[in-house]
Amino acid sequence: MIPFANLLERLLFSPGRNAKLALLRRYFETVPDPDRGLALAAIAGTLDFPAAKPALIRELAARRTDPELFALSYDYVGDLAETVALMWPTEGDDTAPSLSDVVSGLRDTPKSGLPALVESWLDACTPAVRFALLKLITGGLRVGATARLAKLALARMSEGRVDDAEIEEIWHALAPPYEPLFAWLEGKGPRPDPPGRPVFRPPMLANPIEEPDLAALDPADYVAEWKWDGIRVQLLGGAEPRLFSRAGEDMSASFPDIVANLAHPAVLDGELLVMREGEVAPFADVQQRLNRKAPTRAMLERFPAHVRLYDMLFEEAEDLRALPFTARRRRLEAWFARAAPARADLSPTIGFTGLDQLRGLRAGAREAGIEGLMLKRADSPYVAGRPRGLWWKWKRDPLAIDAVVMYAQRGHGRRSSFYSDFTFGVWDGEALVPVGKTYSGISDRELAFLDNWVRHHTVARFGPVREVEKSLVLEIEFDGAQRSTRHRSGVALRFPRIARLRHEKPAAEADTLANVTRLIPGEGP
Amino acid sequence: MAHPSTWLTTRPAGLYCEPGGFYLDPHSPVAKAVVTHGHSDHARPGHGAVLATAETLAVMHARNAAPASERAIRYGETLSVNGVAITLQPAGHVLGSAQIVLEHAGSRAVVSGDYKRATDPTCARFIPVPCDVFITEATFALPVFRHPPAAAEIARLLASVALFPERTHVVGCYALGKAQRLIALLRQAGWDRPIFLHGALQTLCDLYVELGIELGELRPVAAGSGLAGEIVLAPPSAIADRWARRLGDPVVCAASGLMLVRQRAKQGGVELPLVISDHADWPELLSTADDVAAPEIWVTHGREDALIHALGQRGIRGRALRLVGRDEEE
Numbered sequence: 063m064i065p066f067a068n069l070l071e072r073l074l075f076s077p078g079r080n081a082k083l084a085l086l087r088r089y090f091e092t093v094p095d096p097d098r099g100l101a102l103a104a105i106a107g108t109l110d111f112p113a114a115k116p117a118l119i120r121e122l123a124a125r126r127t128d129p130e131l132f133a134l135s136y137d138y139v140g141d142l143a144e145t146v147a148l149m150w151p152t153e154g155d156d157t158a159p160s161l162s163d164v165v166s167g168l169r170d171t172p173k174s175g176l177p178a179l180v181e182s183w184l185d186a187c188t189p190a191v192r193f194a195l196l197k198l199i200t201g202g203l204r205v206g207a208t209a210r211l212a213k214l215a216l217a218r219m220s221e222g223r224v225d226d227a228e229i230e231e232i233w234h235a236l237a238p239p240y241e242p243l244f245a246w247l248e249g250k251g252p253r254p255d256p257p258g259r260p261v262f263r264p265p266m267l268a269n270p271i272e273e274p275d276l277a278a279l280d281p282a283d284y285v286a287e288w289k290w291d292g293i294r295v296q297l298l299g300g301a302e303p304r305l306f307s308r309a310g311e312d313m314s315a316s317f318p319d320i321v322a323n324l325a326h327p328a329v330l331d332g333e334l335l336v337m338r339e340g341e342v343a344p345f346a347d348v349q350q351r352l353n354r355k356a357p358t359r360a361m362l363e364r365f366p367a368h369v370r371l372y373d374m375l376f377e378e379a380e381d382l383r384a385l386p387f388t389a390r391r392r393r394l395e396a397w398f399a400r401a402a403p404a405r406a407d408l409s410p411t412i413g414f415t416g417l418d419q420l421r422g423l424r425a426g427a428r429e430a431g432i433e434g435l436m437l438k439r440a441d442s443p444y445v446a447g448r449p450r451g452l453w454w455k456w457k458r459d460p461l462a463i464d465a466v467v468m469y470a471q472r473g474h475g476r477r478s479s480f481y482s483d484f485t486f487g488v489w490d491g492e493a494l495v496p497v498g499k500t501y502s503g504i505s506d507r508e509l510a511f512l513d514n515w516v517r518h519h520t521v522a523r524f525g526p527v528r529e530v531e532k533s534l535v536l537e538i539e540f541d542g543a544q545r546s547t548r549h550r551s552g553v554a555l556r557f558p559r560i561a562r563l564r565h566e567k568p569a570a571e572a573d574t575l576a577n578v579t580r581l582i583p584g585e586g587p
Numbered sequence: 588m589a590h591p592s593t594w595l596t597t598r599p600a601g602l603y604c605e606p607g608g609f610y611l612d613p614h615s616p617v618a619k620a621v622v623t624h625g626h627s628d629h630a631r632p633g634h635g636a637v638l639a640t641a642e643t644l645a646v647m648h649a650r651n652a653a654p655a656s657e658r659a660i661r662y663g664e665t666l667s668v669n670g671v672a673i674t675l676q677p678a679g680h681v682l683g684s685a686q687i688v689l690e691h692a693g694s695r696a697v698v699s700g701d702y703k704r705a706t707d708p709t710c711a712r713f714i715p716v717p718c719d720v721f722i723t724e725a726t727f728a729l730p731v732f733r734h735p736p737a738a739a740e741i742a743r744l745l746a747s748v749a750l751f752p753e754r755t756h757v758v759g760c761y762a763l764g765k766a767q768r769l770i771a772l773l774r775q776a777g778w779d780r781p782i783f784l785h786g787a788l789q790t791l792c793d794l795y796v797e798l799g800i801e802l803g804e805l806r807p808v809a810a811g812s813g814l815a816g817e818i819v820l821a822p823p824s825a826i827a828d829r830w831a832r833r834l835g836d837p838v839v840c841a842a843s844g845l846m847l848v849r850q851r852a853k854q855g856g857v858e859l860p861l862v863i864s865d866h867a868d869w870p871e872l873l874s875t876a877d878d879v880a881a882p883e884i885w886v887t888h889g890r891e892d893a894l895i896h897a898l899g900q901r902g903i904r905g906r907a908l909r910l911v912g913r914d915e916e917e
Contacts, residue, residue, distance in 0.1 A: 075857065077839075128900075130896045131893055134892055149729075
């Protein structure tokens, strides 16, 4: 556990990406199997201990610390594992168990035995090792190393024999502790290929386009499509059909209505929507279907799913990803004409002659209930990840309101211990009603100001939440408004972010609930 | 006996002694003040008359915060003002830092200012004074704050210097107290090379030397100088700034009790956090409460909720003063 704890510590405090890559590489090269593969799994988020969850940590904290002091400490530190690691009442020495002992202990110990086991480990470890151990249980290490970075370090470790795209390719068929993967990277074993298993292929993602990018691109090189307001999915047709989320999560069970229609062998890229009588329903309807492991018949009827296809990665066993976009598109159209799957259609391409015409189409997107435009280079191969310059997303302009800060909470991760998460509201007659909560959009300087402002303008405290004086106005940008039961206003904003602080604006002049309600599709003037 | 709550009150400018007619560490200019130590959130400029230790007054002069008139007293010396006996006792926070012991009408209150219990080669050690009301800070009043011995943190710094001899270690630290304590700790650990200073730290280091604290050879950081393998001290605001980058591949370090919280250290762009604090940590706050045996403890600033809760469990009545104008950190 000690080398792993040191790795986490060094990763967290190493400022540069190259330094982190070097640390990871050195760790993978020097730590033996299976510990190195387990560390890789911890970083990539592929470890799961069904019986050891954050609730276990809370239970131990409740047993060994004062509940009030624990709550206050957690609120300040902003991270469960770190809070418990620091306030655990023993000093600890370095008789820590190995990483593989910890992983097998967490995986194989019956639930009833786990609290005593973890408690004995915590008593024996120093705070740094306790932190690493508890992070394994909470998942999400927050040390500034992603699965992607770990894969790049693995590619470097192979000294040119393997590139990172190849690792991405086989990744979803591998499992911890990844011994065949390391053997392959070190030239001691074959490529660990998954024979005949349905495999998720990492999708190609678009970059948001800004004015300088727009000015630089030649419209003749690009194909335009609408940007649909659903969720990105990958479909695997064939004998074992599958529906994957963009991150590779298997969602087949949640969407039997889609999977039932995927008999033809192909790997397709598209948008999952809810459609009724040929009309795309609002995103809120798609949300109704997400995370329902076994949707009821009533759900399937009320929220009928649909996929709108825009790319094809494989046709049968033929890999099309190296072909130009337009060639893949022709193959997709021909395949679609033959296969004609139900509950699917093609995302149309939009003919255009110049950027001005696209600007006009984008300006009308909100009215048409569309999220914006996609611009794809006609000659772009299908590249995993987010390559620059090939695909662009050009979202509709955000909406904006002026809202008043009502409550503040401390943040997590980089914003830990700063009051950085704000609930804001608008006027409903004489009263302010909350319409959203956000921590995004603020610069470090604004964060320091807001944190200090909250501390000096608190009027009441409810556990970790501070109610503040209703005097500070924020300009909030958001993608859309929808009906919701989350806030007592009955309205929620989608993707809200703080555009700026409006010190000069009196709170009484902030927006009203009526102004916000008008922005809900179908409820405007 | 008149309980201190009848003669010590909070006013907009801060804590006020009614019969004595003076403030304690007021945060805006007043006619008469007693000041615990020279940090700018305790020793504000613009006061009429100030009573403090000679060292604290010297610091106020060095920082252009000198009052119109001043009176220095030594630790243990007592001065009577309108029937209030004022005695200063060491607080162990920075050079000249004092607890203010107030006795009036048969009761005693102690204003600790900021304090720590760990040893510090640059200032006199905290002396607990039994009292009816103890008025404490609570900067690190959460059980997560258990500060390791400072010598162990200095050893980590020197280990890093040995590991990266081609890089410059730039340590962010406050100009008053922390900088000089770090230098003295480095000297105790055997680091006898010159230590390099950002210009903002020079005046107070000079003052410490003048007041008899040995700091060894100190040099200013010259423009464009290569300082590979050396240790440079700079104010916290300079370490993540262009100033530090000109030193060439610096290892950015920071010395503060807050460095215990990883994400806090991370927020400041720190690569080597050093947990060295001039404030009492959680065990010190609680042991001090035991040592002064006060039935009632008032908390000036910091994380008062946790401290008041823990005091309550020990049968001590806690009260939050929520004084404004105190820095959140050190």
